[in-house]
Amino acid sequence: MLQLKSVHKIFNEGTPDEKIGLSNIQLVLEPGDFVTIIGSNGAGKSTLMNVISGVLYPDMGELLIKGKNVLNLPEHKRSRFIGRVFQDPMAGTAPTMTIEENLAMAYARNKRRSLRRGLTKKSREFFQEAVKTLHLGLENRFTAKVGLLSGGERQALSLLMATFTEPDILLLDEHTAALDPSRAALITNLTREIVSKHGLTTLMVTHNMQQAIDLGNRLIMMDKGQIILDVDEKSKKQLTVERLLEEFKRIRGEKMASDRALLS
Amino acid sequence: MFALFSSLESGVIYAIMALGVYLSFRILDFPDLTVDGSFVTGAAISATLIVNGHNPFLATIAGMLAGFIAGCLTGILHTKGKINPLLSGILMMIALYSINLRIMDQRSNVPLLGEDTSFTLITGFWQKLGIDGAVNNVFTAIGLGESLPKTWGIFIIMAIVTLLIKFAADWFLRTEVGLAIRATGDNKRMIRSFSANTDSLTVLGLGLSNALVAFAGALIAQYGGFADVGMGIGMIIIGLASVIIGEALFGTKSIGRATLAVILGAVVYRIIIAFALQIEFFETGDLKLITALIVVCSLVLPKLLDARKEQARKAKRRQLHRQALERKGEEIAATKIGS
Numbered sequence: 001m002l003q004l005k006s007v008h009k010i011f012n013e014g015t016p017d018e019k020i021g022l023s024n025i026q027l028v029l030e031p032g033d034f035v036t037i038i039g040s041n042g043a044g045k046s047t048l049m050n051v052i053s054g055v056l057y058p059d060m061g062e063l064l065i066k067g068k069n070v071l072n073l074p075e076h077k078r079s080r081f082i083g084r085v086f087q088d089p090m091a092g093t094a095p096t097m098t099i100e101e102n103l104a105m106a107y108a109r110n111k112r113r114s115l116r117r118g119l120t121k122k123s124r125e126f127f128q129e130a131v132k133t134l135h136l137g138l139e140n141r142f143t144a145k146v147g148l149l150s151g152g153e154r155q156a157l158s159l160l161m162a163t164f165t166e167p168d169i170l171l172l173d174e175h176t177a178a179l180d181p182s183r184a185a186l187i188t189n190l191t192r193e194i195v196s197k198h199g200l201t202t203l204m205v206t207h208n209m210q211q212a213i214d215l216g217n218r219l220i221m222m223d224k225g226q227i228i229l230d231v232d233e234k235s236k237k238q239l240t241v242e243r244l245l246e247e248f249k250r251i252r253g254e255k256m257a258s259d260r261a262l263l264s
Numbered sequence: 265m266f267a268l269f270s271s272l273e274s275g276v277i278y279a280i281m282a283l284g285v286y287l288s289f290r291i292l293d294f295p296d297l298t299v300d301g302s303f304v305t306g307a308a309i310s311a312t313l314i315v316n317g318h319n320p321f322l323a324t325i326a327g328m329l330a331g332f333i334a335g336c337l338t339g340i341l342h343t344k345g346k347i348n349p350l351l352s353g354i355l356m357m358i359a360l361y362s363i364n365l366r367i368m369d370q371r372s373n374v375p376l377l378g379e380d381t382s383f384t385l386i387t388g389f390w391q392k393l394g395i396d397g398a399v400n401n402v403f404t405a406i407g408l409g410e411s412l413p414k415t416w417g418i419f420i421i422m423a424i425v426t427l428l429i430k431f432a433a434d435w436f437l438r439t440e441v442g443l444a445i446r447a448t449g450d451n452k453r454m455i456r457s458f459s460a461n462t463d464s465l466t467v468l469g470l471g472l473s474n475a476l477v478a479f480a481g482a483l484i485a486q487y488g489g490f491a492d493v494g495m496g497i498g499m500i501i502i503g504l505a506s507v508i509i510g511e512a513l514f515g516t517k518s519i520g521r522a523t524l525a526v527i528l529g530a531v532v533y534r535i536i537i538a539f540a541l542q543i544e545f546f547e548t549g550d551l552k553l554i555t556a557l558i559v560v561c562s563l564v565l566p567k568l569l570d571a572r573k574e575q576a577r578k579a580k581r582r583q584l585h586r587q588a589l590e591r592k593g594e595e596i597a598a599t600k601i602g603s
Contacts, residue, residue, distance in 0.1 A: 053457070075456055075457075076456050076459050076460055076461045076462070077459065079456065079457050079458060082457075083457075084457045090451075091451070091453055091454060092454055092457070093451070093454060094447040094450040094454055094455070095451065096446075097447065097450060101443055104443060105443050105444060105447055105455060105458055106458050108443075108444070108458065108459075109458045109459050111440075113440040113441050113460065114439070115439045115441060116439060117440075118439055118440050118442065118443040119438070162457075
């Protein structure tokens, strides 16, 4: 479904601030794979997401979605088959527009936008049903502006908007990191539910090792722009946070740098 | 009374320009100074075409198309040239100054005296309908007979045109493309992740905005009887004043409400100016200063009022708290755990 071949990305090349973003990334995702990515700050997790979604262009390498090279497609064209949820709950929705208008824009993802009405009676009913699956009562506040919703509600809505058109690839970039623990748990459960319902091929970045172990069928650890550990479905079932940290120490010969990763 | 009526007339025409400014300033969140130039472009093209004997309605539409192109160019400067929004507008405005002079054949003023304009045609058509007589009879009957306008035609037909544009804008902003344009001004990153090309949407939005501005410019030139190369100076501020006054007075609950507010804001602005100029101290040349002051006031006053309200609320809460403390004494103090 998704294939990265020898992808390299260097920031500020040729200056004293030169920094390796991604180095020789090889990654293949089968349809329906749900891969969680962990790694300390600056490991290249977000860079990887940005390269796949088209925000950043890699210096070298190939990127294939469904066997088609998409590197020359700009970000907005790639979003036809890539759904995204960002870390910032404010980033995934338009605050001055209503819930139904936000849903309508998300629904138009894989169509050509025209001068048809953005919202029809039929599409409204469809959106109502979709929003009911969130169990947040948002279906009763359909004409409320999204800016009035709480961070958790906005993130749940973002998740629904990113997924209900069933994109080929779903990218989740620490989408629970900015929420309080109970809201984060809610979004985590919704993620599990939605991904399995549509069988979405998913890449999820997280700082939370336990979350990375609990969710998905495959786990990847990144450090300094490289994939240093790739755990398949069978071994992942026996994985614990302690084992992960040991594994990191064994590979890198040093302790994991991020306090945040340890604490969570 | 007569000054009031002519501010109603020009107000509904300037409202079209204000709708254009609303589109760029509020919907796209793009402070577009092209307006100062594209307003004149609309005026210059329509006036030149009319003087050369073309149909005034077609001349007006030609002016509007030129405005559309000017707006698109500003959008391209910003999106493809990566120039800051304010600067791309200013660059376009300066460039248009020379272009407008070229359109007017290097004259700074093109008079339309004695030419057939859209308004002489409208007035002619209107007088055949004979509505003026009936309306004026009503006003004479209630004792307002002395200060009646020459014709109601311009006001009524322009009000209809402006409302039609308003409804077209409301409809457009609810289409799939319109929703995407609104999201472009609201959250670019989000709408890009839903496969919308924010660059071309910005270009389209600025084009439409300046088309409305140039349309208003073409009409104002025919209404006033001349096109002048300096008639656009400060137009963006007038547009902003209309948008801000309208929003403050009439609210922005929905798109339809907001566009109506902008139209009414433009009319209210004209009325304020008419009254300000009645004050003997002011000269006609003080117009821009008054406009600037109106905008400053309407930007600052609401904040001051909010701050004052907030202070009053806090003072009240403090007082309530103090009273509660006096009543309950120590009960309110935090429970201490341990010694």
